[in-house]
Amino acid sequence: MNLNATLFAQLVVFLILAWFTMKFVWPPIMKALDERAGKIADGLAAADKAKTDLAHAEKKASDELRKARESAAEFRSGAERQVAQLIEEARAEGVRIVNAAREAAEAEAGVASQRAKEALREHVAVLAVAGAERILRKEINAQAHAELLTQLKSEL
Amino acid sequence: MAAEHAPNASEYIVHHLTHLNSLGHKQAALVDWTVFHLDSLFWSVTLGLLAVLILSRAAAKATSGVPGRFQAAVEILIEMVESQSKSIVHGDRTFIAPLALTVFVWIFFMNAMDLLPVDLLPNIWAWMFGMAGHDSSHAYMRVVPTADLNATLGMSLGVLLLCIYYSIKIKGLGGWIHELFTAPFGSHPLLYPINFAMQMIEFVAKTVSHGMRLFGNMYAGELIFMLIALMGAAWAGTFGSGLLWLGGVFAGTIWAIFHILIITLQAFIFMMLTLVYIGQAHETH
Numbered sequence: 001m002n003l004n005a006t007l008f009a010q011l012v013v014f015l016i017l018a019w020f021t022m023k024f025v026w027p028p029i030m031k032a033l034d035e036r037a038g039k040i041a042d043g044l045a046a047a048d049k050a051k052t053d054l055a056h057a058e059k060k061a062s063d064e065l066r067k068a069r070e071s072a073a074e075f076r077s078g079a080e081r082q083v084a085q086l087i088e089e090a091r092a093e094g095v096r097i098v099n100a101a102r103e104a105a106e107a108e109a110g111v112a113s114q115r116a117k118e119a120l121r122e123h124v125a126v127l128a129v130a131g132a133e134r135i136l137r138k139e140i141n142a143q144a145h146a147e148l149l150t151q152l153k154s155e156l
Numbered sequence: 157m158a159a160e161h162a163p164n165a166s167e168y169i170v171h172h173l174t175h176l177n178s179l180g181h182k183q184a185a186l187v188d189w190t191v192f193h194l195d196s197l198f199w200s201v202t203l204g205l206l207a208v209l210i211l212s213r214a215a216a217k218a219t220s221g222v223p224g225r226f227q228a229a230v231e232i233l234i235e236m237v238e239s240q241s242k243s244i245v246h247g248d249r250t251f252i253a254p255l256a257l258t259v260f261v262w263i264f265f266m267n268a269m270d271l272l273p274v275d276l277l278p279n280i281w282a283w284m285f286g287m288a289g290h291d292s293s294h295a296y297m298r299v300v301p302t303a304d305l306n307a308t309l310g311m312s313l314g315v316l317l318l319c320i321y322y323s324i325k326i327k328g329l330g331g332w333i334h335e336l337f338t339a340p341f342g343s344h345p346l347l348y349p350i351n352f353a354m355q356m357i358e359f360v361a362k363t364v365s366h367g368m369r370l371f372g373n374m375y376a377g378e379l380i381f382m383l384i385a386l387m388g389a390a391w392a393g394t395f396g397s398g399l400l401w402l403g404g405v406f407a408g409t410i411w412a413i414f415h416i417l418i419i420t421l422q423a424f425i426f427m428m429l430t431l432v433y434i435g436q437a438h439e440t441h
Contacts, residue, residue, distance in 0.1 A: 002175075002183040003306060004191035010200060010301075010310025017204045017262060021211060022254035028215040029234050032227075035220030120306075 125153040165386050172278065172382050174296040175304065181294070193304055200301035211261065233257070237419045240428065245435040247326065252434055255318070259311070260427040266302045267374055267419030272413060274381045277406040289411050302422075303374040305367065312367035315357060315430050322437040335440065373422050377415055 129149055163171060174182050176195040183191050214230035223231060237260060241253040278297040286292035301307040323332045336355045337348045388404030390397045 002185070002191070003187040003309070004177070004183060004193065005189050006191075006193040006196050006304065006306035007310040007313065009192060009197055010307045011314045013197075013201055013204055014258075014262075014311045014314040017208055018251070018255040018258045020208050021258040022251050025208065025211040025215045026234070026254040026257065029218045029231065030238070032218035032220045032223075033235070036223075039220060042398060 121153055121156045124156055125149060128152070158232055163288070168386065169382050170387075171296070172274065173298070173379075175298050176281075176296045180407060181414075193298075195296070195298050195308055196301045196304040196307050199269060199299055199424070200262075200266055200307055202300070203269070204262050207258070207265050208263040211257070233261070237427070241431050242362040244431040245438055247322075247438045252431070255434075256427050256431050259430050260423050263302060263311075263370065263426050264419060264423035266307070267301065267423055268375060269300045270303070270377055270415060270419060271379065272299065274378070274385050278305035298378075300374055300378050302370055302379045305371045305375075308371040308374075309364070311370075311426070312363045315366060315433055316363045319359075319362075319433050326438050331440075362433055366433070367427075369424050370426050373418060377411075377418060379438075380411055381408075381415075386410060 175193040177183055178190075178192045178194060179249040191388060211230065214227055217224075218227060218231075234257060237257045238253055241249050241256050245252050277299045278295070282292040282295035285295035298304065320332075323335075337343075337351050339351060340354060341347045341351050384407045386403050386404075387400050387407065390400040390404070
């Protein structure tokens, strides 16, 4: 436990080491620490911003969705109305066509039966005349009795 | 160790407490400014270089991105020192905070030499000394620089010089001298001598207690390790000596574990007092 010059040597070493630390150790580490603190602060701010942005976007998305749903519903009801109308029109058209067809068919059938009747009349008249001609070969003159025959035909 | 006979307990301890100095034998005078303790100087400089090397490696690789474990450990240390110095010293800390860091790490390393087995390095040194053709019983080696009063007082004297430097820097030379004579009792010609005497006592007491506290703790710790080593060395084949040996293992374990706390605590206390004293230099009375 003696005092000697070691004391001053230690003092000098002490100051040199402290100087070295001040010069080469402290500043880079403090710089890194400060930079990291800055980065973390930036990161937190960015996260906050992202959170509010996300809330905004979600709100906007749900608005859009609601709007889309509303317009879709509108479209659908419009389309249903239109379809109902189209069906109604088509039904009316169909009824109309069927009626027209039926009328046309009836008319055609009437004409055809008329024509058949007339043809029948001709035949009957011709047959009657032919029969009468055979029976009354001598007395009946086709030309002289044409008026009589026509009258007969119209009575058939 | 002498080859011819095993040293007795007192010789063992005296041998262990003798410094390797520039004289080659034990310093006779209590104070002799021509002598150096070569062992204290070697170990304190080596450990100081190791400390700043480790710290500067961390500093060189420091990134503001995700830190590795080593960098994170150094950062924890630096944050601790930075927050302590910020709360104690109000002023420019560009030198003071790194100083506190150096003090803490360096003293921790020097104290930690206490945890090596007490005979390990001295025996290696004695072997080297003997190989070099000297008498190995005169191979002295103390490996804990902080158990050398010169080392601890050297550092506390450094702190004193820094206190004076910062006092003059903050208050101006005139302001500081004015304070030396007017504080703590007040400005009155009759009180000037008393104030000055009080200030001197304060400086001396601060510096001596600062150095002595660390020295005393480490010296006592080292001594207890030696006593425990003596317990272990008592083994001679008998039941009683066997118990002593067991006691040595037990006490050595307990004391070493306790010493982990002491070396850290003493390094921390030295750092805190350094900050407190320099912080006081920043404040006007």
